[in-house]
Amino acid sequence: MSELDQLARALAAGLADWARETEVLVAGAGLAGFAAALEAAQAGRQVMLLEKQPEIGGSTLLSGGAMGFAGTAEQIAQGIADSDERLAEDLLSVGGRQNDPALVATYVAHQRETHAWLKAMGVVFRSVQLGGGQSVPRSNRVDTRQMIGALAERAAAAGVVLATDTAVLRLVRGAEGRVLGAVVRLGDQVQGIRALGGVVLATGGFSRNEALLAIYAPAQRQALRIGGRGNVGDGLLMGCALGAGLRDMGHVRGTFGVHPAAGPEDLSIIHPIYKGAIAVNREGHRFTDESASYKIIGDACLQQPGGLAFQVFDAPVMAQSVPGVATSDMAAGLADGRVVQAPTLAALAEKLGIPVAPFEATVARYNADALAGRDSQFGRTALAAGYGRLHPIAEAPFYGLPSTSAVLATYAGLAVDTGMRVLDVFGTPIEGLFAAGEVIGGLHGAAYMTGSSLGKSAIFGRLAGRGAAGG
Ligand SMILES: Cc1cc2nc3c(=O)[nH]c(=O)nc-3n(C[C@H](O)[C@H](O)[C@H](O)COP(=O)(O)OP(=O)(O)OC[C@H]3O[C@@H](n4cnc5c(N)ncnc54)[C@H](O)[C@@H]3O)c2cc1C
Structure with missing residues (x-):
């Protein structure tokens, strides 16, 4: 004993x-x-x-x-x-x-x-x-x-x-x-x-x-x-x-939106998905309703190739950055290199290492759905849990944030x-x-x-x- x-x-x-x-x-x-x-x-x-x-x-x-x-x-x-x-x-x-x-x-x-x-x-x-x-x-x-x-x-x-x-x-x-x-x-x-x-x-x-x-x-x-x-x-x-x-x-589930390089005591989580971003995998495809709990999205992300996804958004979403609020501070992510910026969707895909054609097709389909107010792929109707309206990802510059899931609680x-x-x-x-x-x-x-x-x-x-x- x-x-x-x-x-x-x-x-x-x-x-x-x-x-x-x-x-x-x-x-x-x-x-x-x-x-x-x-x-x-x-x-x-x-x-x-x-x-x-x-x-x-x-x-x-x-x-x-x-x-x-x-x-x-x-x-x-x-x-x-x-x-x-x-x-x-x-x-x-x-x-x-x-x-x-x-x-x-x-x-x-x-x-x-x-x-x-x-x-x-x-x-x-x-x-x-x-x-x-x-x-x-x-x-x-x-x-x-x-x-x-x-x-x-x-x-x-x-x-x-x-x-x-x-x-x-x-x-x-x-x-x-x-x-x-x-x-x-x-x-x-x-x-x-x-x-x-x-x-x-x-x-x-x-x-x-x-x-x-x-x-x-x-x-x-x-x-x-x-x-x-x-x-x-x-x-x-x-x-x-x-x-x-x-x-x-x-x-017990992980939280989506964590940068893959985050250490065990880093608060490296940003959620542009709740401001209008979509999440795509390494093959350029969406895989989930991004308005869901980030616990649910975390599990879906782990099922993707390499357990990796990218939150993709445009200038109006970036404009909603909240300085000092880590999970809403996309601008801080851009400043420290976690968020990648490009003038076109094709250039963004190249920088992120995603094949261009399927990525452009994914964004085009989402944009058409957002304008029609109905997500034909995953049924997303809002930014989070029924709140906020979808908007197309259309205004340059475009942004991508490599994201994975972390068990943080x-x-x-x-x-x-x-x-x-x-x-x-x-x-x-x-x-x-x-x-x-x-x-x-x-x-x-x-x-x-x-x-x-x-x-x-x-x-x-x-x-x-x-x-x-x-x-
Ligand atoms: C990166 C990150 C982001 C998060 N963001 C949010 C958020 O925005 N909103 C939200 O609601 N939740 C968030 N969470 C979860 C939330 O922070 C925790 O669930 C919450 O803080 C837990 O509080 P607690 O007091 O129970 O535990 P803790 O704050 O973890 O405190 C427990 C303490 O007990 C001590 N301890 C452990 N074992 C012993 C022992 N045997 N004897 C004496 N002391 C011991 C530990 O060292 C620790 O100091 C986040 C978690 C992380 C890691």
Whole structure:
């Protein structure tokens, strides 16, 4: 038996001493962890927030900063009419109605209040963009560094004790079945920390764990991997070790729109498809309805020769670049060489290494369809999820962006109830154990609406913190 397991057993049996005690112990200092820690501290609890890496922020920091909130002041200022009902329908529809409806309802019930809470914590919301699976623009943008910085500042002010370089590696469960605390590694020291109120797992997903991806997402073998260095599924495994149930594991998918040269911590994703681009493969053919969720397009892309595609667009789409918003900043892609520019479609095809004749025929057919308002190949009717009108790709210069799919979040994991209590395989809560953020499953179902992963980290993180604080 490992040293960690031995200590966990001894602590559970009262044969070893706890090194420290707190009321709420939160594992993982990304968005979900900070939301949980802050909520518990604001409820008057003593909170320890432990982060495995030397730095805080996890995948949250690397992300595009799109948060799926509906009916926000920022949407209203841009003239966008949105509602709870529309948000719920989009989440269910993009998830193929395989989502847990109770979690969707919980997300929707708490989303506006969480948006306001984030603002009250000092988080600054910027423009609103259209994202995958959204029937109206709903990606409320934040600068992730600003958000994590603001939350860290508030957490410190609220008395949260933050320890980096400290990994939570085993849960300690007492004879009555309640989680009593955790075994943690601090440098080369292994010790037990008792958590009187509860433990919150906010350890993120497993996009950086090849062994888990091989089991749960074998179809993603060819996809790139992007994510926080600590996102190797620790929380998932600790939950499983106590008999936790799992949700959505068969639906782990990559995200389309990632540049093929992107490294494991690069935010190299641009989505001109949602502004009017089409996607063609190396042979010059379209292969999908580009208005679909980029998860669905990601899978379709992996089926293409070399797992590669090109997002192709023209000057009016380029003119919609949003400086500083990575996923909408085509101009930045042009400036750093990811986006290729050419004066004609034929020249573009040559630069991209696509055969000219089929490529020109593909664009000509799409343009005729766009003018007729009906996509005769894949039934595309809009820019994304029913929103926005198709327009032909006709105004020079023309652009191409090499794109592939990357597993950058895993959107599947521990089963939880609406209070973020972790449920065992039979649906019974594991007392004293809560989870939130990317480590949980159930919200997304079969696919993902842009912004719902950061959204759930904030919304469910707060609920988990509240639960561990005693409700
Ligand atoms: C490139 C990229 C772009 C994205 N864009 C978006 C977007 O625009 N909108 C959206 O909704 N989602 C997006 N996502 C997904 C989203 O960022 C994540 O799902 C979300 O940030 C997860 O938050 P979290 O707090 O659960 O996990 P994280 O932010 O990953 O935090 C988890 C933390 O736990 C730590 N940890 C892990 N194991 C342990 C342990 N054993 N002990 C202690 N600490 C541990 C990790 O080191 C990490 O710091 C994107 C992801 C990536 C990678």
